[in-house]
Amino acid sequence: MLGYYVDLAIRSLKRSPGLTLLMILAVAFGVAASMTSYSVFRAVSGDPIPWKSSQLYVPQIDIWGPKGRLDQTDNNDPPDAMDYAEAVDLMRAHRAKFQSAMYRVSPSIVPPDPTMHPINVGGHAVYSEFFPMLDVPFKYGSGWSAESDAQRAAVVVISSKLNQKLFGGANSVGKTLDIDGKDYRVVGVLDNWNPKPVFYDVVNTGGFTTEQEDVFLPFQRAIDVAMPNDGNTNCSEMPKGSGFVGLQQSTCVWIAYMAELDDKAAAAAYKDYLDGYFREQKAAGGFDWPLNNRLRNLPEWLASEHVVPSDTKISLVVALGLLVVCLVNTAGLLLAKFLRRSSEISVRRALGAPRMAIYTQFLIEAGTVGLTGGLLGLLLTWVGVWGVSWVLPKEISTLAHIDVSLLVLTLLVAVVTTMLAGLYPTFRASRVQPALQLKSN
Amino acid sequence: MQIRPILAALRHHKAGSLLIALQVALTLAIVCNALFIIHGRLTHLSQPSGVDEDRLLVVENQWAGKPDAGHIGSMMSADLNFLRQMPGVSNAYATDAYPLRGGGMSYGIGLVPDKLKYAAESALYFADENGIDTLGLKLVAGRNFRADEIGQIDAHSPIEPAEAIITVDLAKALFHGQAAVGKVIYLSAKPTVIIGVVERMQIPWTYSDMAKWSGNSTLIPLRQLVDTFDYVVRTEPGQVDEIASRVRAALYAQNRMRVIDADGGVLTYAQVRAKAYKNDRGIAILMSAISLVLLAITGAGIVGLTSFWVGQRRKQIGVRRALGATRNDILSYFLTENLLIAVAGVTIGGVLAVALNFWLMKQFEIDRLAPGYVLAGVVALLVLGQAAVLAPALRASHVPPVEATRSV
Numbered sequence: 049m050l051g052y053y054v055d056l057a058i059r060s061l062k063r064s065p066g067l068t069l070l071m072i073l074a075v076a077f078g079v080a081a082s083m084t085s086y087s088v089f090r091a092v093s094g095d096p097i098p099w100k101s102s103q104l105y106v107p108q109i110d111i112w113g114p115k116g117r118l119d120q121t122d123n124n125d126p127p128d129a130m131d132y133a134e135a136v137d138l139m140r141a142h143r144a145k146f147q148s149a150m151y152r153v154s155p156s157i158v159p160p161d162p163t164m165h166p167i168n169v170g171g172h173a174v175y176s177e178f179f180p181m182l183d184v185p186f187k188y189g190s191g192w193s194a195e196s197d198a199q200r201a202a203v204v205v206i207s208s209k210l211n212q213k214l215f216g217g218a219n220s221v222g223k224t225l226d227i228d229g230k231d232y233r234v235v236g237v238l239d240n241w242n243p244k245p246v247f248y249d250v251v252n253t254g255g256f257t258t259e260q261e262d263v264f265l266p267f268q269r270a271i272d273v274a275m276p277n278d279g280n281t282n283c284s285e286m287p288k289g290s291g292f293v294g295l296q297q298s299t300c301v302w303i304a305y306m307a308e309l310d311d312k313a314a315a316a317a318y319k320d321y322l323d324g325y326f327r328e329q330k331a332a333g334g335f336d337w338p339l340n341n342r343l344r345n346l347p348e349w350l351a352s353e354h355v356v357p358s359d360t361k362i363s364l365v366v367a368l369g370l371l372v373v374c375l376v377n378t379a380g381l382l383l384a385k386f387l388r389r390s391s392e393i394s395v396r397r398a399l400g401a402p403r404m405a406i407y408t409q410f411l412i413e414a415g416t417v418g419l420t421g422g423l424l425g426l427l428l429t430w431v432g433v434w435g436v437s438w439v440l441p442k443e444i445s446t447l448a449h450i451d452v453s454l455l456v457l458t459l460l461v462a463v464v465t466t467m468l469a470g471l472y473p474t475f476r477a478s479r480v481q482p483a484l485q486l487k488s489n
Numbered sequence: 490m491q492i493r494p495i496l497a498a499l500r501h502h503k504a505g506s507l508l509i510a511l512q513v514a515l516t517l518a519i520v521c522n523a524l525f526i527i528h529g530r531l532t533h534l535s536q537p538s539g540v541d542e543d544r545l546l547v548v549e550n551q552w553a554g555k556p557d558a559g560h561i562g563s564m565m566s567a568d569l570n571f572l573r574q575m576p577g578v579s580n581a582y583a584t585d586a587y588p589l590r591g592g593g594m595s596y597g598i599g600l601v602p603d604k605l606k607y608a609a610e611s612a613l614y615f616a617d618e619n620g621i622d623t624l625g626l627k628l629v630a631g632r633n634f635r636a637d638e639i640g641q642i643d644a645h646s647p648i649e650p651a652e653a654i655i656t657v658d659l660a661k662a663l664f665h666g667q668a669a670v671g672k673v674i675y676l677s678a679k680p681t682v683i684i685g686v687v688e689r690m691q692i693p694w695t696y697s698d699m700a701k702w703s704g705n706s707t708l709i710p711l712r713q714l715v716d717t718f719d720y721v722v723r724t725e726p727g728q729v730d731e732i733a734s735r736v737r738a739a740l741y742a743q744n745r746m747r748v749i750d751a752d753g754g755v756l757t758y759a760q761v762r763a764k765a766y767k768n769d770r771g772i773a774i775l776m777s778a779i780s781l782v783l784l785a786i787t788g789a790g791i792v793g794l795t796s797f798w799v800g801q802r803r804k805q806i807g808v809r810r811a812l813g814a815t816r817n818d819i820l821s822y823f824l825t826e827n828l829l830i831a832v833a834g835v836t837i838g839g840v841l842a843v844a845l846n847f848w849l850m851k852q853f854e855i856d857r858l859a860p861g862y863v864l865a866g867v868v869a870l871l872v873l874g875q876a877a878v879l880a881p882a883l884r885a886s887h888v889p890p891v892e893a894t895r896s897v
Binding site for chain 2: 066067070073074077078081154155156157158165166167168226228229230273276281286287288290291292294295357358359361362363365366367369370372373374376377379380381383384385388436439440441472476
């Protein structure tokens with residue numbers, strides 16, 4: 049029976065090719081526009097570390113007070129990064145399972161191969177717990193130990209890309225690397241790790257960036273050699289001292305911080321510790337404003353930092369609007385098409401076909417339009433995603449891609465929404481009064 | 490033209506008419522807001538930077554091996570001398586940032602030393618005596634820096650210049666129309682005297698939340714001796730691409746212990762501009778494409794449904810023609826019918842447009858929709874509706890009176 053209905057649908061669609069083409073095009077364009085926007089939205093709003101994001105927390109302590117609010121619209125939020133003193137205090141207290149203060153660096157490397165020009169790399173100065181905390185995968189070697197942190201050892205973890213560039217992809221653990229004029233021993237090579245957004249430090253990277261993360265070195269080592277920070281520095285007052293040391297003594301914020309807290313109880317205990325830290329400082333005369341700390345888990349943190357660009361969301365809303373219009377359009381055309389066949393329906397009904405059979409027949413016809421529109425929509429989505437790559441900035445457009453789940457979703461959305469659009473026209477068709485129609489003929 | 494018979498006929502195909510009206514309404518709501526967003530982006534990206542873009546290119550230079558400040562100073566001077574002597578180059582200077590660069594420094598500028606009571610926000614640009622000439626800025630009051638006024642500082646050193654040159658926009662924000670030259674401002678606790686005013690120089694950022702002070706810039710006579718900085722190079726007219734293609738190799742030939750990225754280390758100002766506004770242009774293109782598809786689909790939908798109605802009513806049209814209705818009567822019947830539906834649609838659509846804008850304003854902090862956009866959208870959709878219905882209506886007007894006598 050189903051095969052018969054499909055056959056009927058195709059015959060009927062062929063009878064008015066113009067109208068059919070119009071419906072298919074409407075479905076195809078509507079689906080393609082929304083799927084293209086969705087592919088961009090999906091790329092920037094995904095959870096970068098889904099198995100652990102609810103256990104990763106970013107603490108914020110109000111070291112500036114109300115006078116230092118950068119942005120009055122931001123719900124009285126404390127600074128979104130830390131000054132040096134605060135970061136070091138928190139690391140020393142070591143209250144979480146894993147934690148790391150970190151700042152972005154952009155040193156130069158003189159390649160071991162003397163024929164190569166020096167290169168510039170990006171990366172972060174972190175503590176040893178950064179690697180186990182974020183489940184960073186290694187190809188060779190590993191991160192460094194807590195002792196190396198304490199000894200401010202000259203060690204470095206490099207990305208697989210940099211390893212490819214400098215060492216031809218071979219195991220480079222134990223080799224030496226000249227970073228900013230000093231020798232560092234390679235202890236680990238990462239295995240393709242390039243999370244987007246750069247969730248561990250969205251303050252200094254903006255979340256989405258075309259810059260690579262090529263080197264990770266011990267935080268205190270980087271401080272010792274005065275490796276400057278390559279990110280945002282926000283100050284509520286001018287540093288009193290000069291140079292990098294002046295920055296470390298100031299209340300300017302430039303350090304990102306992340307801690308792993310495995311359950312609610314651990315998070316509550318950590319929040320208590322932060323509040324205690326604030327009160328201690330207040331008692332010492334540091335702060336003369338009320339307690340205003342935050343402890344957000346990763347999803348909450350990414351939302352509060354507005355990591356997903358609002359342009360992406362607006363595009364998605366507008367594209368979904370286009371899909372709705374296309375469906376209203378399809379509903380109107382299907383209605384016209386179905387009611388035109390009132391006499392055919394009447395004959396079928398008069399010959400004993402139940403309403404259910406009419407429903408099935410016409411919904412299958414709508415579904416056929418949806419499926420054809422969806423197939424064309426797939427093609428247009430592919431064109432759309434390709435077009436996005438030259439229309440939108442690289443850091444976002446390179447993340448948008450087509451995969452199986454997007455293909456399936458495109459077809460599913462096309463068929464389901466077209467059938468939804470076909471519901472009312474089908475209902476009207478099933479209500480056709482056979483007697484009235486047959487009489488008029 | 491009598492409206493009542495049309496309304497009576499509309500009652501016989503309520504659902505179809507409602508669907509068209511709904512489609513027109515939704516299209517209007519979306520297209521108005523899209524047009525509004527497009528116009529905002531185009532205005533944003535067409536503001537002048539104030540610099541002589543056709544003749545400028547920038548080189549991002551990083552010294553390798555972490556040289557000390559003294560060494561950086563001498564290498565920088567050597568580079569600048571070399572650049573200025575390159576054939577085809579007319580001037581050059583070193584700085585931390587330039588308009589549209591996307592990164593730089595901003596300070597609150599005060600009229601009193603208290604940092605928390607600043608009067609205006611401003612971008613801060615390091616410059617020397619060649620800065621104004623290189624950028625092609627127009628000095629409208631006062632004078633340029635002298636070579637002996639250029640100081641040198643380290644990274645993160647306090648910024649306390651004795652002199653500064655500001656833009657007209659910043660002067661307005663600070664002094665409300667009074668002459669700025671000779672006045673004292675505070676970047677830090679120490680006073681800075683304004684020695685000159687330039688016509689316009691945009692800030693490095695193009696974010697919408699900084700749009701309010703996008704013309705507030707301050708040039709300070711300092712060289713910052715850090716690893717990474719930019720050279721801004723002014724070429725002879727028409728030579729910018731040629732110089733851009735060979736400046737990297739030429740600088741490497743002078744000193745190879747440096748990094749100038751092969752991809753993006755040297756940019757002509759046209760490339761800087763394209764990069765800075767890529768997102769704005771992209772959103773404008775995306776919104777235009779969506780609006781065009783929307784209008785096309787709505788137009789095609791009207792053509793489709795009206796054609797169907799004409800086909801359905803051939804007999805009635807024949808009867809009317811036989812009873813003396815002219816072709817024009819039939820034509821205007823369908824045009825009026827569409828107008829009635831479209832007017833209903835745009836009425837609902839106008840409300841929807843404002844509601845959608847209100848929601849977008851709440852969610853994404855975009856501006857309030859100007860009424861002009863709704864009006865333009867209404868006119869566009871009414872015209873679109875009439876144009877779409879014209880072909881089927883003409884076909885209807887050609888139905889011969891003899892049709893009345895034929896059975897289906």
